Amino acid sequence: MSDTTEISEERASHGPGHRRPRFGLSGGDGTVSTGRLVIRIAVLGVAAALALWAAFPLVNQGNWIGLGILVAVTALLFYIYLSPRVIPAKYLIPGTLFLIAFQVVPVVYTVTTAFTNFGDGHRGTKQEAITAIQDASVRQVPGSTVYVLSIATTGDPVSGDLVFLLTDPGTDASFAGTAGGLRELPAGAVRADPDGKIRQAQGYTVLTIGQAAARSAEIAAFKVPTRAGALYGQGLSRAFEGAPQQTYEAGCDCIRDAASGRTWTADESDGSFADQQGQRLAQGWKVGVGLRNFTDVVTDQEIRSSFLKMLLWNFVFAGGTVLITFALGLLVAITLNRPGMRGQRVYRSLIILPYAMPAVVMLLVWRDMFNTEFGLINRMTGLEVNWFGTPPAAQVAVLLVQLWLGYNYMFLVCTGALQSIPADLTEAASIDGAKPLYAFRTVTFPLLLIALAPLLISSFAFNFNNFAGIYLVSGGGPFPPDNPNAGATDILITYTYRLAFGGAGAQYGFAAAVSVFIFVIVATVSIIGFRRTRSLEEIN
Amino acid sequence: MTATNEVVRLGSARGGWLRQFGWRHLVGLLALAFSLFPILFVVSASLNPLGTLSSSTLIPPDTSLENFTKLFGTTSFSRWFLNTLLIGVLSAVLSMFVSAAAAFAFSRYRFKGRRIGLVSLLLVQMFPQFLAIVALYLIFAEITDLYPAIGLNTSWGLILLYLGGALGVNTWLMKGFFDTIPKDLDESAKVDGATHSQIFFGIILPLVVPILAVTGLLGFINTVNEFLIASVFLTDDSAKTAAVGLYGLISGERNANFGVFSAGAVILAIPTVVLFQFLQRYIVGGLTSGAVKG
Numbered sequence: 001m002s003d004t005t006e007i008s009e010e011r012a013s014h015g016p017g018h019r020r021p022r023f024g025l026s027g028g029d030g031t032v033s034t035g036r037l038v039i040r041i042a043v044l045g046v047a048a049a050l051a052l053w054a055a056f057p058l059v060n061q062g063n064w065i066g067l068g069i070l071v072a073v074t075a076l077l078f079y080i081y082l083s084p085r086v087i088p089a090k091y092l093i094p095g096t097l098f099l100i101a102f103q104v105v106p107v108v109y110t111v112t113t114a115f116t117n118f119g120d121g122h123r124g125t126k127q128e129a130i131t132a133i134q135d136a137s138v139r140q141v142p143g144s145t146v147y148v149l150s151i152a153t154t155g156d157p158v159s160g161d162l163v164f165l166l167t168d169p170g171t172d173a174s175f176a177g178t179a180g181g182l183r184e185l186p187a188g189a190v191r192a193d194p195d196g197k198i199r200q201a202q203g204y205t206v207l208t209i210g211q212a213a214a215r216s217a218e219i220a221a222f223k224v225p226t227r228a229g230a231l232y233g234q235g236l237s238r239a240f241e242g243a244p245q246q247t248y249e250a251g252c253d254c255i256r257d258a259a260s261g262r263t264w265t266a267d268e269s270d271g272s273f274a275d276q277q278g279q280r281l282a283q284g285w286k287v288g289v290g291l292r293n294f295t296d297v298v299t300d301q302e303i304r305s306s307f308l309k310m311l312l313w314n315f316v317f318a319g320g321t322v323l324i325t326f327a328l329g330l331l332v333a334i335t336l337n338r339p340g341m342r343g344q345r346v347y348r349s350l351i352i353l354p355y356a357m358p359a360v361v362m363l364l365v366w367r368d369m370f371n372t373e374f375g376l377i378n379r380m381t382g383l384e385v386n387w388f389g390t391p392p393a394a395q396v397a398v399l400l401v402q403l404w405l406g407y408n409y410m411f412l413v414c415t416g417a418l419q420s421i422p423a424d425l426t427e428a429a430s431i432d433g434a435k436p437l438y439a440f441r442t443v444t445f446p447l448l449l450i451a452l453a454p455l456l457i458s459s460f461a462f463n464f465n466n467f468a469g470i471y472l473v474s475g476g477g478p479f480p481p482d483n484p485n486a487g488a489t490d491i492l493i494t495y496t497y498r499l500a501f502g503g504a505g506a507q508y509g510f511a512a513a514v515s516v517f518i519f520v521i522v523a524t525v526s527i528i529g530f531r532r533t534r535s536l537e538e539i540n
Numbered sequence: 541m542t543a544t545n546e547v548v549r550l551g552s553a554r555g556g557w558l559r560q561f562g563w564r565h566l567v568g569l570l571a572l573a574f575s576l577f578p579i580l581f582v583v584s585a586s587l588n589p590l591g592t593l594s595s596s597t598l599i600p601p602d603t604s605l606e607n608f609t610k611l612f613g614t615t616s617f618s619r620w621f622l623n624t625l626l627i628g629v630l631s632a633v634l635s636m637f638v639s640a641a642a643a644f645a646f647s648r649y650r651f652k653g654r655r656i657g658l659v660s661l662l663l664v665q666m667f668p669q670f671l672a673i674v675a676l677y678l679i680f681a682e683i684t685d686l687y688p689a690i691g692l693n694t695s696w697g698l699i700l701l702y703l704g705g706a707l708g709v710n711t712w713l714m715k716g717f718f719d720t721i722p723k724d725l726d727e728s729a730k731v732d733g734a735t736h737s738q739i740f741f742g743i744i745l746p747l748v749v750p751i752l753a754v755t756g757l758l759g760f761i762n763t764v765n766e767f768l769i770a771s772v773f774l775t776d777d778s779a780k781t782a783a784v785g786l787y788g789l790i791s792g793e794r795n796a797n798f799g800v801f802s803a804g805a806v807i808l809a810i811p812t813v814v815l816f817q818f819l820q821r822y823i824v825g826g827l828t829s830g831a832v833k834g
Contacts, residue, residue, distance in 0.1 A: 057686040066686075087736050091645035092657070095638035095707040102704025103664060106672035106679060113675060328571075335567040342561075347568045349820060351575045356816035359765045360783040361805040364790060365582050374594035374795050376581055408575065465668060468767045472787070493671070493768075500674045501772060508674050515671045523666045 040081070047077055073097065114512040115288055117271050120505040122284045126266070129285040130248040133255055133273070136283070137246035141228045144241040145170065148196040149233055151212045151219060152176075152204040158211070162222050163204055164231065166239055167196035174198060177224030177231055177239075197237065212236050255281065293513035306486035311521075313395070314491040317470075318463040321402040322456055328403060329410025330448070334440075337418050348415070355408040363472040366401040370473075391488030394474045398489050401473050402463070409459075417451045418444070457529035461522050465493045492518045586806045591799025607803040616777050617804050620785035623695050623774075624764055624808070627781060631699045632759035635706035636752055642707055643714035644740050648726065658715075664708040669701070670768045676701065677772055693779040698770065702763060710755055717751050718744060757819055761812050782808045 051074040058067045080089045116122075124132075140146075148167040153160035164177035165185075174185040174192070189202040199206060212219065213236070224231040229243025246257050254265040255273045264273035264281050272284035297307050336347055354362065369376040370387040378384060387397045421444060429439035463469070470476060476490035476498065485504065486495060492514055498504075499511035577598065585596035589604040611617045645651075646658060669676070677692075680701070684691025691697050726739045734742070745752070767783050774780045780788070782804065790801045 054687070061686065063686075088645040088649040088651045088654075090736075091641040091740070095642045095703075095711070098638065098700070098703040099664065099707045102676070102701050103667075103669055103672070103708065106669070106675040106704075107664075107667055109675035109679065110672045113678075332567060332571045335564045338561070338564055340561075341564055343565075343568070347572060349817065351568075351571050352816075352820075353579060353813065354575050356761075356813045357579060357809050358761075358783065358805070358812060360767050361786055361801075361808060362578060362582075364787060364801070365578055365805065368593050368790070368798060369578065369581065371593060371795075374592070376596065376598070380598075404574065404578065411571075461666070465671070467670065468765070472767065496671075497673070497768065500677075508678070511674050515674070518671055519667050523663070526666050 044078060044081060047074065110512045110515050113508055114293055114516050115290060116286055116509045117284070117289045117292075118286050118509045118512075119507040121282050122271050122286050122509075124285060126271075126285040129273075129283050130255070132283050133246055133281060134244040134248065137244045137257075138229070138232060138242040139245050140240045140242050144228065146234075147175075147231070147239045148198075149237050149239040150198040150206050151215075151233075151236060152198075152201065152206045154204060157205055157207055158214075160205070162215070162218065164222070164224055164233065164239055165190075165198040165201055165204060165206065166231070167192060167198060169196050172196065174201075176201070176204065179222070179224070181225055182231070209236070289509065293510045294516075296510070297513070297517070302483070306483055310486055310490050310492060310495055313489065314464060317395075317398070317402075317489075317491055318460050318466070320399055321406060321463045321466070321469075322459050324399065324403050325406035325410045325459075326414075326452075326456065328407040329412075330414045332407070332411050333414035333418055337415055348412075352408045352412055354404060355412070359405055360468055360472065362405065363401060363468055366404070367473045370397050388474050388477055391478060394478055394489045398470060398473050402466070402469055405469070406459070406463075413452060413455055414448065417448050420451070421447050453532070454530065457526060460529075461526050464491070464522055464525075465518065466491070467493045467497065470494045471497065492521075582802045582805050585799055586802035588799055588802075591796070593795045593798035596798060596802070607799040608807075611800050611803045611807075615785070615789065615800065615804075616780070617782070617785065617807075619778055620780050620782040621807065623780065624782040625811075627695050627698055627702070628760045628763040631702040631763050632756045634699070634703055635710065635759055636756045638703065639706050639710035640714055640745065640748075640752065641740070642711045643718050644744060646711065646715045647718035648723070648739075648744075658712075661708055661711055665712070669705045673769060673772060676769065680773065692773050693776045695779065698773055701769065701773075702766070710759070713755065714748070714751070717748050721747055754819060757815055760815075764808070764812065 051070060054070055055067060058064075058070065077093065080086055080093055145168055148169055150165040152163045152165045154163060155161055161178070166175045166177055166182075167173070168175070174187070174190045176183050176185055185201065190198055191200040192198045207215075216236070219233055219236070222233060224239075226241055228241060230241070231239050232242050233239050245259055246255050248255055252263065252265065254263045256263050262275060264275045264279075266272075267274050268287065269289070270280075270284070271287035271289075272280045274280045296303050298304060332351065336344055368374070370378075372378060372384070372386045372389070375387070377387075385393055388394045425443055425447070426439060429443050430436070434442070470489055470491050471494050474487070474489040476487035476494045478489075479485075479487040485498060485502070490498075496511045496514045496518070499507045499514065580598050581596065584598060584600040585593075586607050587603040587605070588596050588600045589602055589606045590596075591607050591610070595601075646654060680692050680697060683697065684693075688694075689696065690700060721744060725743055726734075729739050729743055764781075765783065766781075767787070770781050771784050771787070774784055777785075786801055786804045786808070789797050789804070
């Protein structure tokens with residue numbers, strides 16, 4: 001997408017022997033009006049300012065790769081807009097940059113994530129996992145002192161380094177604990193309440209309750225190293241000496257529990273610590289797992305059965321939606337598309353009204369109309385169907401909603417297509433004595449299909465991933481009692497969403513693998529479909 | 541055809557009209573009823589002073605604007621609505637612009653990588669942005685650290701994100717329209733000394749304004765209806781779009797808030813319904829040539 005090969009065409013506007021400037025703030029003909037020069041300088045100036053703005057945080061974080069990319073992109077932009085030669089690139093670059101940043105990179109990231117076990121419990125490095133396990137297993141050292149705690153700092157109350165001012169209630173001795181260790185304070189330097197809580201100390205600023213509360217997360221993570229372990233704050237007024245029960249031992253590459261003696265050995269292929277029975281600690285780390293996320297779908301008994309069920313329903317849902325909306329839309333279009341019939345316009349503009357309504361809120365309205373106790377549908381029909389309680393009822397309900405939402409669109413496009421079929425074709429058929437239905441079947445319908453096939457394929461592809469259509473109406477439910485992750489109306493994209501953002505702990509790696517599956521399926525269906533309608537060959 | 545119809549109508553009895561048109565009107569009315577009853581239901585629920593789902597009927601027993609005052613008084617709806625308009629209008633207009641520019645290059649120039657570019661756009665189109673939702677979320681979590689102004693919980697971040705999908709969705713469609721504009725037009729302008737930007741802004745763009753309007757409108761509606769990414773990205777009450785905010789209103793207490801929710805739904809529908817009626821003629825044309833609304 002760089003150089004134009006149509007330089008000859010470009011040259012038509014320049015006189016013979018006219019030398020085109022290679023660079024400069026001028027147009028293709030070498031001259032430029034002041035106004036456009038100003039605009040160009042302004043636009044590039046804004047680009048430079050934005051680049052500068054973007055550079056500061058990168059420099060602060062020492063993110064040199066990011067900075068390198070930023071500089072390269074900015075240089076590329078300046079080159080493209082200052083050089084008179086790369087004309088197509090001037091028009092392509094804005095969209096392409098966005099496309100790369102927010103579509104291509106995420107897609108590549110998704111695919112690479114699909115080969116990892118990334119997710120809750122597998123986020124960071126092994127070292128981070130070890131730290132987390134040790135911190136989580138801290139228990140009070142038996143027989144150790146519980147100190148009275150005041151939070152203080154040596155600097156500014158908002159951001160200064162934290163200090164724990166501690167009083168031993170047994171001996172009334174005072175200490176200052178920092179990240180470096182514990183130091184006893186001379187008795188005269190401290191003023192404390194009768195219960196031992198230090199109010200003032202020389203060289204330290206004691207935080208007020210409000211100031212301390214604002215830094216509670218920092219305080220919770222703060223610890224003062226001691227011989228037996230470390231001093232940890234318990235709330236804002238007590239501190240105890242604790243030691244981790246579970247510690248990492250490099251020799252066996254394992255985690256050992258001091259009390260029970262159990263060990264969990266690191267499994268590098270799985271990113272977790274597991275004992276002899278295969279029981280894993282909840283905290284693991286992120287590793288590549290190869291194709292496991294993909295093969296799990298086939299080999300893991302539990303995942304396979306629910307995945308296949310979902311896949312099947314996904315096809316039924318997308319195909320069924322296209323079929324019923326097309327059928328009803330076509331029926332209404334044929335019925336109303338009759339020359340001489342009055343009120344066609346009125347019918348049309350009212351029938352397509354749902355198409356103009358915001359779909360998201362109308363999906364929610366439908367969900368509530370299906371509500372068992374309060375819903376309009378049960379009240380009006382006198383039924384007491386628990387619409388989202390049983391799989392068949394829920395499936396009928398979501399399809400019905402899609403019919404309402406989608407048939408208007410099909411009605412519109414069918415009407416358009418019907419009107420574009422030349423009248424003499426159908427007339428010829430009727431003169432030949434063909435019955436109307438026969439003429440429709442043999443002449444009109446095939447022509448319609450040819451015209452509308454690409455739309456039907458797009459509609460299928462859209463509905464295959466119709467997240468809102470499921471998530472907002474049935475929520476994917478009802479769920480079988482043994483599997484809260486895969487419901488009867490779940491399609492793959494709602495399943496993916498639940499895996500990644502549902503309450504049960506994020507499984508980004510597996511969710512990404514399901515995304516890749518969806519992509520492969522939709523791409524296959526679309527390519528086959530478009531091949532058939534020959535849209536692909538129209539690249540000219 | 542029309543002439544024979546006239547004869548039939550004048551010559552035959554009422555039964556003839558019924559057989560000819562009566563059943564058609566019956567089907568039309570049924571379709572109308574099916575299309576309109578949920579809309580009627582929302583409108584009357586929004587006017588229903590009791591404001592609960594169980595008391596909402598097709599025809600409200602009593603009408604008041606209480607739900608609307610509650611909507612603006614007790615929820616951040618006005619904020620959500622403004623966010624929706626900002627995100628919708630900006631991302632529709634900007635997407636339109638970047639994809640029109642790209643379509644211009646593809647339609648008017650022959651350059652290295654053109655064919656590959658077009659085919660890869662088709663491919664990209666098959667991998668909708670929201671499929672990469674996990675990666676997008678993780679990337680934007682990173683961006684939030686670096687640049688809070690365009691990170692999670694901001695309208696700007698979402699607009700940038702939607703712009704990423706612009707080329708994939710609209711370029712092919714627009715290239716098709718640009719191809720139908722005769723090349724002679726720009727050739728002769730070029731002979732007169734017009735630069736490429738004068739051709740693009742002065743000749744091509746004005747000729748496709750109706751198409752731009754329709755694709756822009758559909759883009760706007762798609763953005764208003766975008767739920768998946770918006771619900772993951774916008775969790776602060778003040779950053780939400782109307783769709784995400786209204787969803788939050790009735791995800792907890794469905795029965796009690798239904799009236800207020802309906803009032804919000806009605807207000808949210810007004811801009812799109814009005815534009816739709818206004819642009820109906822063009823929309824039908826735009827749809828048949830391949831635009832798909834979400």
